Amino acid sequence: MTALCLLAAILAGCGTEQSFTIDWLPDPAPGVRAAVYDDGPAALTLFEGSEEVRAAVYFPKELSGHEHVILLQHGGRQPCTDPSDSWPCRSKSERTPSFLGFGYLGTALAEQGNIVVSISANSTVARANTDQSGAVFNRHLQLWQDWNRDNSGPFGDLFTGQIDLSSIGMIGHSRGGDAVARYASDDAGVPPLLPISAMVLFAPVLPITGETPDPPPIPTVITEGTCDGDVSNDPSGYVRDKLLEPDGSTVMITVAGANHNFFNTEWSPSTGRPDGIDDGDQAGSPQSPCTPAVPRLSETEQRTLAVKIAARTFNAAAQDLSITSALSTLPAEFPSATVHAYG
Numbered sequence: 001m002t003a004l005c006l007l008a009a010i011l012a013g014c015g016t017e018q019s020f021t022i023d024w025l026p027d028p029a030p031g032v033r034a035a036v037y038d039d040g041p042a043a044l045t046l047f048e049g050s051e052e053v054r055a056a057v058y059f060p061k062e063l064s065g066h067e068h069v070i071l072l073q074h075g076g077r078q079p080c081t082d083p084s085d086s087w088p089c090r091s092k093s094e095r096t097p098s099f100l101g102f103g104y105l106g107t108a109l110a111e112q113g114n115i116v117v118s119i120s121a122n123s124t125v126a127r128a129n130t131d132q133s134g135a136v137f138n139r140h141l142q143l144w145q146d147w148n149r150d151n152s153g154p155f156g157d158l159f160t161g162q163i164d165l166s167s168i169g170m171i172g173h174s175r176g177g178d179a180v181a182r183y184a185s186d187d188a189g190v191p192p193l194l195p196i197s198a199m200v201l202f203a204p205v206l207p208i209t210g211e212t213p214d215p216p217p218i219p220t221v222i223t224e225g226t227c228d229g230d231v232s233n234d235p236s237g238y239v240r241d242k243l244l245e246p247d248g249s250t251v252m253i254t255v256a257g258a259n260h261n262f263f264n265t266e267w268s269p270s271t272g273r274p275d276g277i278d279d280g281d282q283a284g285s286p287q288s289p290c291t292p293a294v295p296r297l298s299e300t301e302q303r304t305l306a307v308k309i310a311a312r313t314f315n316a317a318a319q320d321l322s323i324t325s326a327l328s329t330l331p332a333e334f335p336s337a338t339v340h341a342y343g
Helices: 003-011 098-111 133-149 175-184 235-239 299-318 323-327
Strands: 021-029 032-038 054-060 067-073 114-120 163-173 196-202 220-225 250-255 337-342
Touching: 021 098, 032 098, 054 098, 067 098, 067 133, 067 175, 067 299, 098 114, 098 163, 098 299, 114 133, 133 163, 133 175, 163 175, 163 299, 175 196, 196 299, 220 235, 220 299, 235 250, 250 299, 250 323, 299 323, 323 337
Parallel strands: 067 114, 067 163, 163 196, 196 220, 220 250
Antiparallel strands: 021 032, 032 054, 054 114, 250 337
């Protein structure tokens, strides 16, 4: 590694020489393509240790030249699928694929003209280390800046001159919600490389350690489920010091019957994985706050709601419209959802 690269690693994280592989996924929808790019399990040097540079990207087949980038961050899990293994895992196939659990969300947002980058962070976020998330997010954004500028990257000229990087969107689930919130608040090691237009935090763990980050002055949506058997820190604490405001910039959505894992298909029972559990089921998760009187949401229902929330939030942000107004009709469509707006 050169001295310049080492200095960059100290300041914001730096990768070694790029050796990307591209794995094309089956088209998730008629108008959407998907792929996984990967530069290896230790491609990014951090203050402590290293991180993989790997992500699934969902994008329109017909690029308009004005696509916005939305970064999506998964939450915490054992970084290797074999619990006896440790990071970096023995093989590529052993790396826990939490980042692939949001294909439904990436596809829906790509259909609306976005490029969604679902980041794998098994060395940091998966292990509850969000202190260095800024370097991880910025590394991916640096790549997209490069790929938008010229055809020297692994995608050739596919994205050259096609991306609007004036601002980005952010989505975080679970510990990924903490990573996104800290990054947006300039509390994740390094400041954001690009302006953030809006962020959506699905069932965030706020905070993992230390104090809850201050909400940044950007449109923000947070969800909390009444059947969440995983989040021990109440996400509503993120807006505790904010005042209710009819048309505020921060929205808290309480979803009766929503659990934690159904937001990520890789963590859900339908995958058949040993750690794919219904954390709202008190039989399997005694800590679940769910009660028999609360109707449960199915995996499909919960993800449908997630798509509606994210799509409307980013559409409103792109048009400089109120996210509160954009989300105000949710309770009529999803009676389980209650929307509160804060200033």
